[in-house]
Amino acid sequence: MPELPDVELARRLIEQRALGRKIAAVDDSDTWVSRPHAPGEIAGALTGATLTEAHRHGKTMWIETDRGPVLGLHLGMTGGIRVDEEPDTRGWDRFALEFEDGGRMALRDMRRFGRAMLDPDLSRLGPDAGEVGREEFRERVGRGTSPIKARLMDQGVIAGVGNLMADEILWQARIHPLTPAGELTEGQLDELRRAMRAVVRHSIERGHAGAGDINPHRVPGGICPRCGAVLEHGRVGGRTTYWCPRDQPAP
């Protein structure tokens, strides 16, 4: 689930429901999700602190506190944020803050690819997919020999685009996912950025990254909702990829 739009919605949930609340206890006992911290380390830093601001860059969130330490959160592949809900009966609440008022905020994540950590390092992320300017996008994305889809999903190049959004963006821009990034024309790069911004905005409005037009057709035998051709599929950048063989001509 979580690509940039899902993370932005989680950030807004935190902003609306958790800011201003004081932490009475922290469950950081899952040493995999809270790595590299030892159990109790995050608790020691945050207990007694009040949440003040919630931020996001790409798929990474961080929450500032009135005591200095910053809590970084990543939703991984199946994670989500829950505020003031009953603890998960299956044990999927991998990290949680208990508030002084009796409420609770949890990172719920079946697969445990999510992360909770103090003072996350954001320096290796590229510019946010919803904010990047035209020149910077051309320079960062339009280079190298790897398939454009792999380059779009590289969080160090552009932060926030995942598998579903990448397929949607490339389909909107009518660019084949295997096109070597460095072979794209300036016109194609500009079109790609335009499509990316439209998909980011639209997905946030619709509430999740899978809100795009081709997502419902990403099944074997699915058809292009624009021209009706049967979609092609395969693996690009290690991920399952769907594209329209008519609208997105092979490089």
Added chain:
DNA sequence: ACCTATGTTGATAC
């Protein structure tokens, strides 16, 4: 039973 699939990211190998 055993194989595949699944929205992410990091380490490692070529």
Added chain:
DNA sequence: GGTATCAACATAGG
């Protein structure tokens, strides 16, 4: 340096 592959995890389905 850049690119591809695999492993981390948990579940569902053929």
